[in-house]
Amino acid sequence: MLTTPLNDEHVSLGATFTDFGGWNMPVRYGSDLDEHHAVRNSAGLFDISHMGELHVVGAEATKFLDSILVSDISKLSIGQAKYTIICAKDGGIIDDLIVYKMDPEDYLIVANASNRHAVLVAMQDMADYGFKVDIFDETEDWALVAIQGPKAKDILGKLVDTDLTELKYYSIAKANLAGVPVLLARTGYTGEDGFEIYIPVLESASIWRKLLATGGKDLLPCGLAARDTLRLEAGMPLYGHELNRTLTPFEANLGRIVAFDKGEFNSKTELLKVSGQKLETKLFGLKGEGKRAARADYEIFLPGGETSIGKITSGVLSPTLGYPIAMAYLKADLDLTPGSKLEADVRGTRVPYEIVKLPFYKAER
């Protein structure tokens, strides 16, 4: 199993670990609910060094990325980030990604840990058509740390030489953090304001410690358990749950990020077809009652119905909201709208759920 450059830090903080995408990752340090609430009310610090960093450079880097990603990469300005998707030729989702434009011919692409190799292979196959581009897997050259929450900006601001107010949401810049050159991105996976910091491996442990020392009681180290409940409340998809190789962006409510007007790209023909026909299933947000949460893979029914209309992909008792929330793929032809009543089969018992708009939780900005 792979370990991140911060593994020793997690061990000394008493973390519980799990295998995630082939990486030994902290699930929680103490209470995952405390960690969750820290991010909503104060700030949390995550080691997300398992994420894949792919560096795409070359004279045709932009043209290359436009040929394989669904978004219009040519419209990005330097320092801008974009949430996008890489599809296979058949329209199926290989991964969801963040693309950062660092320089005119230089992009940093962040992939999910479990999909890093699939993304790399798909890109290499496309590059073999003769694009003037080089692709480097730099995953193990970087530590990636996320500081998230309403106090993240103030804590980080004490250690960097740049004015964080200037760094807009979904942008990236070079900065010095406690004297170490890093990349700072105003991105995250929690639904709160926050930053993702790309740190050279050798300096990462000292920066992790400096961040925790600077944050003091306002900053808790947070594990993957809190990361998952936070992203779910924010309605953000997780590959392997809401996204997979058999779905297109349209089922996942991500059709808006497909730029059909940008010219040719690998999955355009298939995605155009999907966009023009009725979907069989679609991703919905669901809200339950009480405290008993329906989990991933539980079946959903119309009230009293005998035939399943779909399955939950992620479900939890929302720590912030206090009631069960879930995302589910449900039949698309049932006129389901916010307020529509449903039932979930929770281990043999039917419990009431209803459709709600996503996200479940939105931070005040």
Add this chain to the structure above:
Amino acid sequence: MANPENLQYTKEHEWVLVDGDVATVGITQYAADALGEIVYVDLPKPGSSTSYMKICGEIESTKSVGELYAPMDGEVIESNSALGNAPEAINQDPYGAGWLIKIKYTQLPELLTAAEYGQLTGE
């Protein structure tokens, strides 16, 4: 995390405190830690009967669902209603405030000692 010597244990990570014909049942620190933060418990109601190693309740954490296996045949005479509002007591004090149910048992099965249970969990 030492398992109290005065308790007996099951392979399903429950502890049992026998007092006369009543047994108090909870889950071990090991089980509570493995589940993660407990957010909901579904316990059998007083008056319901239990059968040895049959599922009689559920314990849910943010990440997973654990099943409660009845450690003996008998009748539930009390369940810990304080856990409805404060299920975290199971994490914080599994051998005290985090107790789950009291069973008036008809037959006591063979249970594990603290040392035997410790071997099971690799201590």
